[in-house]
Amino acid sequence: MKRSLFPGLTLVFCLVFFYLPLAVVVVGSFNDSRFGGDWRGFTLKYYNQLLRDREIRGALENTLVIAFWSTLTCMVLGTMAAFALHRHRSRLQFFHLSLIYSPLVAPEILMGISLLLFFGAVGADLGMTTIYLGHVTFCLSYVAMTVLGRLQDFDFSLIDAARDLGASSWTATRKILLPVIAPGIIAGGLLAFTLSLDDFVVTFFLSGAGSKTLPIYIYSSIKRGSTTKLNALSAILLVVTFLVVIISHFTAGRLDRSEKTKEAKASG
Amino acid sequence: MTHFLEFAGIKHYFGAVKAVDGVSLTVKQGEVFSLLGPSGCGKTTLLRICAGFQHPQEGRVILNGVDITELPPEKRKVNTVFQNYALFPHLDVFENIAFGLRIAKRSAVDVRQEVERMLDLTDMTEHARKRVVELSGGQKQRVAIARALVNRPQVLLLDEPLAALDLKLRQRMLVQLDSLHDEVGITFLYVTHDQGEAMSISDTIAVMNRGKVEQTGSPAEIYEAPRSSFVAAFIGDTNFFDGVVKEIDGDYSLVAIEGLGAVRVFNDKQLKVGGAVHLSLRPEKIHLTVAEPPAESSRNISRGEVEEIIYLGSATKYWVRVGDYRLAVNRVHRRFGLDEKPIRWKDLVWLSWHSDDGYMLERYSEADEELLSLPDTETETEPLAVDGDSHE
Numbered sequence: 001m002k003r004s005l006f007p008g009l010t011l012v013f014c015l016v017f018f019y020l021p022l023a024v025v026v027v028g029s030f031n032d033s034r035f036g037g038d039w040r041g042f043t044l045k046y047y048n049q050l051l052r053d054r055e056i057r058g059a060l061e062n063t064l065v066i067a068f069w070s071t072l073t074c075m076v077l078g079t080m081a082a083f084a085l086h087r088h089r090s091r092l093q094f095f096h097l098s099l100i101y102s103p104l105v106a107p108e109i110l111m112g113i114s115l116l117l118f119f120g121a122v123g124a125d126l127g128m129t130t131i132y133l134g135h136v137t138f139c140l141s142y143v144a145m146t147v148l149g150r151l152q153d154f155d156f157s158l159i160d161a162a163r164d165l166g167a168s169s170w171t172a173t174r175k176i177l178l179p180v181i182a183p184g185i186i187a188g189g190l191l192a193f194t195l196s197l198d199d200f201v202v203t204f205f206l207s208g209a210g211s212k213t214l215p216i217y218i219y220s221s222i223k224r225g226s227t228t229k230l231n232a233l234s235a236i237l238l239v240v241t242f243l244v245v246i247i248s249h250f251t252a253g254r255l256d257r258s259e260k261t262k263e264a265k266a267s268g
Numbered sequence: 269m270t271h272f273l274e275f276a277g278i279k280h281y282f283g284a285v286k287a288v289d290g291v292s293l294t295v296k297q298g299e300v301f302s303l304l305g306p307s308g309c310g311k312t313t314l315l316r317i318c319a320g321f322q323h324p325q326e327g328r329v330i331l332n333g334v335d336i337t338e339l340p341p342e343k344r345k346v347n348t349v350f351q352n353y354a355l356f357p358h359l360d361v362f363e364n365i366a367f368g369l370r371i372a373k374r375s376a377v378d379v380r381q382e383v384e385r386m387l388d389l390t391d392m393t394e395h396a397r398k399r400v401v402e403l404s405g406g407q408k409q410r411v412a413i414a415r416a417l418v419n420r421p422q423v424l425l426l427d428e429p430l431a432a433l434d435l436k437l438r439q440r441m442l443v444q445l446d447s448l449h450d451e452v453g454i455t456f457l458y459v460t461h462d463q464g465e466a467m468s469i470s471d472t473i474a475v476m477n478r479g480k481v482e483q484t485g486s487p488a489e490i491y492e493a494p495r496s497s498f499v500a501a502f503i504g505d506t507n508f509f510d511g512v513v514k515e516i517d518g519d520y521s522l523v524a525i526e527g528l529g530a531v532r533v534f535n536d537k538q539l540k541v542g543g544a545v546h547l548s549l550r551p552e553k554i555h556l557t558v559a560e561p562p563a564e565s566s567r568n569i570s571r572g573e574v575e576e577i578i579y580l581g582s583a584t585k586y587w588v589r590v591g592d593y594r595l596a597v598n599r600v601h602r603r604f605g606l607d608e609k610p611i612r613w614k615d616l617v618w619l620s621w622h623s624d625d626g627y628m629l630e631r632y633s634e635a636d637e638e639l640l641s642l643p644d645t646e647t648e649t650e651p652l653a654v655d656g657d658s659h660e
Contacts, residue, residue, distance in 0.1 A: 160321055161354035163341040165368035165419060175367075179358045 022238060029231035046232035053229065059217040066128065066213065067196040070135035075189045077136070078143025079181075085144070086151040103141040111138060112205035119206065126208030134206045135196045142195065143188035150184030190248035194241055271330070272297035272455060273318070273423055278327035280313055287313040288324070289479030295423075295472070300449055300456040302466040305476035306502070311459045314476075315425050318457060319348050332422055347416035348425040352432065353408045355400045361411050362387070362396045368419040386414040389451065406437050413448065423455045430465060442468060463503045467491070475499045491550075496631040500548040507554075507595050509547040510632070513539045520623055523547065527592025531568045532623040537630070546632035551598040553625035556586060558611065561620045569620045574613055586611070588619060595619065 032043035050056055085096055103111065115134045116126075124130055154177065162172035178185075200215040207216055214237070218230055273295040280288040288310040295301040303311035316322040318329055320341035328337045336344050347368070355364050363370075365386050369379045387393045390410040395403065403411065409429060416424055429445070430438045446469050449456055460466050466473050467487040474484045475498070483495045494500035497508060511525035513535075521535040523545045533547060555561065561569060572590035586597045597619065611617060 155352065155354065157350055157352060157354040158356060160319075160341070161348070161350055161356070161415075162367070163321075164319055164346075164348045165415065166342045166371040167367075168340075168342055171371065175371075176356055176358075180356075 025231050026235045026238065028227075029235040031231075046229050047236075050229050050232050050236075055212075056214075056217065056229070056233065059212045059214045062128065062211060063197060063213040063215075066132050066135060067193050070132050070139055070196045071189050071193045073132075073136050074139040074143045074192045075185055078140050078188055078192075079147050079185055081140065081144040082147035082151055085148055100141050100144050103138040104145070108138075108199075108201040112202045115202065116205040126206055127211045130206040130208070131203050131211060131213065134202045135199060138199075138202065139192035139195055142191045143185070146188035146191065147181060147184045150181040154181060187248050190244050194244050197241070198237070272332060273301075273457070274328075274330040275314065275318075276328045276330065278314065278317060278324045278329070280310075280317060280322060280324045280326075286310075286479045288317070291327075291476075291479070291481055293474055293481060293484065295455060295457060297455055298453050299471040300446075300458055300469050302458045302460060302470040302473045303476055304460055304463060304466040304473050304502075306461055309476040310479040311461075311476050312427060315348075315427055315457065315459045318423070319346055319425055320344050345422040346425055347419050347421040348427060349409075349412045349416050349429045351428040353412040355408055355411055355415070357400050360397050360399055361392060361403070364400065364411055365415045365418050367415060372419075382418050386418045389417070389448070390414045405433050406441060409433065409441060410444075413445075417452060417454070421454065423457055426456060426458045428460055429458075430460075430462075438465070445469060467503070475502060477502075493627060494548060494629060497546060497548070497629055500627075500629060505551050505596055505598075507549045507551065507593070508632075509545075509549070509593070509626075511545045511547065513541050513543045513545060516541060521545075525593075528590060529570065531626065532566070533626040533628065534624045535628070537628045539628070546629040547626050548629055549595075549621065549626045551585070551596040552583075552600070553621050554595065554597045555620045556588070556597045556599050556611075557618045557620070558609070558615070560618050566623050567620045568623065568626075569618065571616060571618055574611060574615045574617055577611070577613065584611075586617075588617060590619065 027039075029046055030042050030044070031039055032045070033040040081100060085093070085100065090096075111134070115130070115137065119126065119130050158176050158180070159169075159172045162176045163169065167175060198215055199213075200219065203213050203216060204219075207213065212220075214233070218233065221227075221230055271294045275291055275293045278288050278291045279286075291310070291314060293301075303314060305311050313322060317324050320336070320339060320343075324337065328335055330336070331345065356367065359367070362383055365383045366379050369382055374382070383396075384393070387396055390413060392407065392410050392414065395407060400408065400411070409432075412429070413424075426445075430441055433441060442465060449469075456469075458466070458469060470487055472484060473487055473490050475482045475490060477498050483490055483499045485493075490499060491503050494503065494506075500506045500508070509523075509525045509528065509531075511523040511528075511531070513521045514524045514530060515522040516535065517532075519535060520532050521539060522530050523533050524530050525547075531547075533545070537543075539545060561567070563569065570590050572588040572595065574586055575589050575594065576587035578585040581601075583598050583600045586599065588595050588597055
């Protein structure tokens with residue numbers, strides 16, 4: 001059979017479409033030219049400048065601190081939420097699920113505005129804490145959803161089996177349930193981390209003086225018109241994000257593969 | 269000890285569903301005891317009550333003289349082989365088997381020794397470091413058994429352990445289970461819906477139906493002397509008849525069966541004249557011949573027309589129309605089959621059976637009507653008009 005060229009062409013076209021702008025940024029970060037454009041030779045000086053820039057380092061630190069704590073909080077709260085949703089089914093189940101879902105579909109700007117109004121109403125000072133809380137509100141849904149997915153596949157007779165073999169209810173949870181759904185928790189956490197890392201809209205509404213994160217910094221520097229360092233910064237962010245996505249893919253993929261083998265065996 | 273494991277008056281309802289409805293059983297030490305019944309008969313609930321996953325609303329479970337009804341699963345000296353095996357997917361074979369020992373905080377040397385013993389016993393040594401997903405169905409099953417046995421339970425509970433395997437593997441695992449039982453000598457409580465499995469592995473079978481035990485006995489007792497129509501129909505095939513005792517002749521009685529005629533049956537229920545008879549006659553007990561068999565006083569002889577033939581290789585199954593009845597007959601091929609003149613549809617054949625081979629049932633449940641294996645004809649009238657009272 002003659003193979004059609006169409007799928008190959010589509011693939012190439014998509015890759016170009018997605019990655020050409022990114023490639024331009026990465027190449028630009030090594031281009032020894034003040035204003036971009038023509039290639040003037042290879043340089044690492046923007047990376048050097050980046051490292052020396054205290055403002056950027058401060059923004060990076062803020063971003064990482066917020067991402068770290070909001071991810072951690074979401075992994076704990078999201079897992080608990082998923083448990084509650086899975087184990088205690090009530091007539092309000094649909095309502096509860098919608099509550100968890102809504103931050104995923106609600107326009108981010110709405111989230112930002114409502115959080116800003118809320119913090120204003122309770123008289124909270126805008127800053128790191130408000131950004132952290134804001135990130136928790138939307139990242140929580142992602143963790144809860146991924147963990148819920150794992151729980152739905154979890155065979156609760158494994159808990160019976162563990163108890164049958166002498167484990168208390170808590171030991172069974174710790175030794176069986178948590179390790180089995182761990183890939184789900186980790187995948188949800190990584191997702192939350194990347195979302196928090198590059199969130200702009202919510203952060204923009206909730207940041208106060210001295211709580212600038214990287215996306216906010218990038219936005220304000222572009223307005224000021226210096227893009228050379230930003231190319232380098234974007235390239236680094238790109239690499240970090242890719243790494244996180246790859247890790248998340250592999251942890252989640254391992255479990256999926258084992259499940260598929262199981263199904264194949266069962267049906268075969 | 270004769271009362272090693274005892275269920276005393278167990279009742280467990282799920283809402284309006286009487287899953288277990290007053291079951292009392294005793295299991296002897298070291299025997300294979302099967303709970304056999306169709307799905308929904310309460311056998312699995314009873315097993316889960318024994319394991320501690322379900323708390324009965326009434327009744328006690330007594331193991332080796334100790335009332336374990338209130339104990340949580342982890343405190344009971346019983347272990348379960350689950351239907352889907354429930355192996356821990358994040359642990360390898362070795363660690364799955366070691367799980368119970370590690371929970372019990374046994375020393376590393378102990379764990380290694382015991383697990384290796386179980387691996388050896390179940391022939392899984394070479395797969396010790398494999399992940400659960402890499403195992404075949406039969407191997408998973410062996411790991412599940414090893415994982416349960418390594419804790420040296422007083423009773424091993426097996427919940428449909430072979431249901432997920434294909435037929436050939438099932439037969440092989442059954443033989444392995446049997447020899448494993450001989451080796452370890454632990455009491456097995458075996459739950460199954462497959463009468464063949466139960467018959468081949470059990471010392472004692474309890475046949476369950478609608479949350480109640482219909483009959484307890486050895487496989488042969490249950491097959492040959494079923495107490496109720498349910499047991500007779502669930503264990504193997506059978507032909508049912510309803511009739512009334514017409515004459516008593518020593519140990520035998522002459523039973524009038526409407527639509528079939530009079531038959532001679534061993535009267536082990538000591539029925540009197542006029543008593544209602546519910547009769548079960550196994551298909552293999554009927555002799556089917558082309559030539560008329562010699563008349564003997566001890567044999568019932570009738571003539572019928574072949575309506576259906578199913579060739580099974582080792583035997584052939586015939587449905588023969590006799591009067592209002594359609595009788596199932598099994599004919600085992602003892603000779604080279606191609607030499608015989610084949611019996612065809614609509615052939616007239618002779619059926620004969622010994623007076624001792626029909627078995628009177630104590631109970632005949634109208635509710636079990638759908639279980640009666642043979643499709644009745646539209647014309648048949650239920651010969652239940654004369655209802656005797658001489659038997660319980």
